Amino acid sequence: MSEKHDEVSGATTTGHVWDEDLADFTNQPPRWWMLGLAASAIWVVVYWLYYPSVPLPAANSYFKGVGNWSAIREMEADTGEVDAVRGKYENKLKDLTPAAILADNDLTEYVKRSGKVLFGDNCAGCHGTNGVGVKSKKDGLFAPVLNDDDWLYGGKISDIHTTITGGRQGMMVAHHDTLSEQQIDDVAKYVIALSEGRGDSEAAGKAVFMSSDCVGCHGADAKGMQAMGSANLTDKIWRFDGSLEGVKRTIAYGVNSGDPKARIAIMPNFKEAGKLSESDIKKLAVYVYKFGGGQAETPPAAVPAETAAPAKAAK
Ligand code: HEC
Numbered sequence: 001m002s003e004k005h006d007e008v009s010g011a012t013t014t015g016h017v018w019d020e021d022l023a024d025f026t027n028q029p030p031r032w033w034m035l036g037l038a039a040s041a042i043w044v045v046v047y048w049l050y051y052p053s054v055p056l057p058a059a060n061s062y063f064k065g066v067g068n069w070s071a072i073r074e075m076e077a078d079t080g081e082v083d084a085v086r087g088k089y090e091n092k093l094k095d096l097t098p099a100a101i102l103a104d105n106d107l108t109e110y111v112k113r114s115g116k117v118l119f120g121d122n123c124a125g126c127h128g129t130n131g132v133g134v135k136s137k138k139d140g141l142f143a144p145v146l147n148d149d150d151w152l153y154g155g156k157i158s159d160i161h162t163t164i165t166g167g168r169q170g171m172m173v174a175h176h177d178t179l180s181e182q183q184i185d186d187v188a189k190y191v192i193a194l195s196e197g198r199g200d201s202e203a204a205g206k207a208v209f210m211s212s213d214c215v216g217c218h219g220a221d222a223k224g225m226q227a228m229g230s231a232n233l234t235d236k237i238w239r240f241d242g243s244l245e246g247v248k249r250t251i252a253y254g255v256n257s258g259d260p261k262a263r264i265a266i267m268p269n270f271k272e273a274g275k276l277s278e279s280d281i282k283k284l285a286v287y288v289y290k291f292g293g294g295q296a297e298t299p300p301a302a303v304p305a306e307t308a309a310p311a312k313a314a315k
Pocket residue numbers: 119122123124125126127142143144146150151152153154160163164168169170171229264265266267268270284285288
């Protein structure tokens with residue numbers, strides 16, 4: 001291509017003219033730009049040589065790079081760092097009772113953070129995130145709320161630990177064979193009245209309650225017995241459906257009674273099932289306790305001197 005020049009400026013052009021008078025000049029790009037281009041070309045070569053880059057013909061083989069870097073090694077180094085931090089706490093809590101962990105602010109803080117994943121993986125499906133409960137429309141709460149101070153089996157750290165270790169399965173017999181429909185209706189109305197603080201207004205139902213097996217499990221004061229997880233019937237907290245129909249159903253068919261219409265309430269046994277290690281169960285007990293509803297244990301657990309670290313500011 002012979003050299004052409006722009007008529008006005010005299011600059012060299014490609015000879016191509018756009019739109020009648022727009023000429024293509026042949027100016028070099030600016031120097032900074034050319035330097036940048038050269039630098040990136042060098043960078044590519046260095047990068048290719050340093051990091052794993054080119055696949056090699058042999059199966060599963062590749063040029064490993066002179067830097068000896070690999071993503072796996074980098075991840076291992078990172079998780080090693082995390083394990084080192086966690087290991088310090090894990091080693092300490094391995095030998096402590098849940099009550100002693102609770103008495104150590106540093107460890108409790110650690111468990112409050114690390115227990116979240118454990119709880120999410122193993123418990124939240126039934127108890128809801130942070131123990132707020134999961135409601136089923138038909139049957140009421142699927143599993144008890146864990147972040148309040150109402151406990152079927154007790155809210156001391158040792159009670160909670162026992163619950164998670166061994167599981168729980170409250171049993172209330174069915175009454176459709178032992179009580180008439182009228183009696184079931186009466187006693188259901190009495191139980192609802194109790195929860196509203198006007199138990200005495202349901203004399204007929206009260207008479208049924210006092211003269212049947214209700215007293216044996218729920219107590220004459222109807223406040224429940226921790227040893228068998230029988231519900232406190234005098235509070236406003238309903239585990240199952242608290243409507244008249246719902247309460248009648250609970251009374252007629254029972255809980256875990258074997259009756260096909262019984263309400264089902266099974267807290268799995270996490271230790272025997274081998275699902276969780278001892279440490280994990282302890283951590284979960286502390287984690288659940290710290291939802292806020294945990295009850296004080298007497299006497300307070302002794303803390304070995306070296307674990308009694310100063311409290312960290314709550315976040
Ligand atoms: C399959 C569902 C299910 C799973 C999973 C489950 N729970 Fe439960 N949990 C229950 C039921 C149902 C009850 C009530 C048992 C009863 O009424 O007798 C219960 C009871 C409890 C209680 C006693 C509450 C009270 O009022 O005394 C605690 C504490 C508890 N669960 C903690 C946990 C923890 C921690 C986990 C995870 C490791 C967990 N649960 C996993 C269903 C479940």
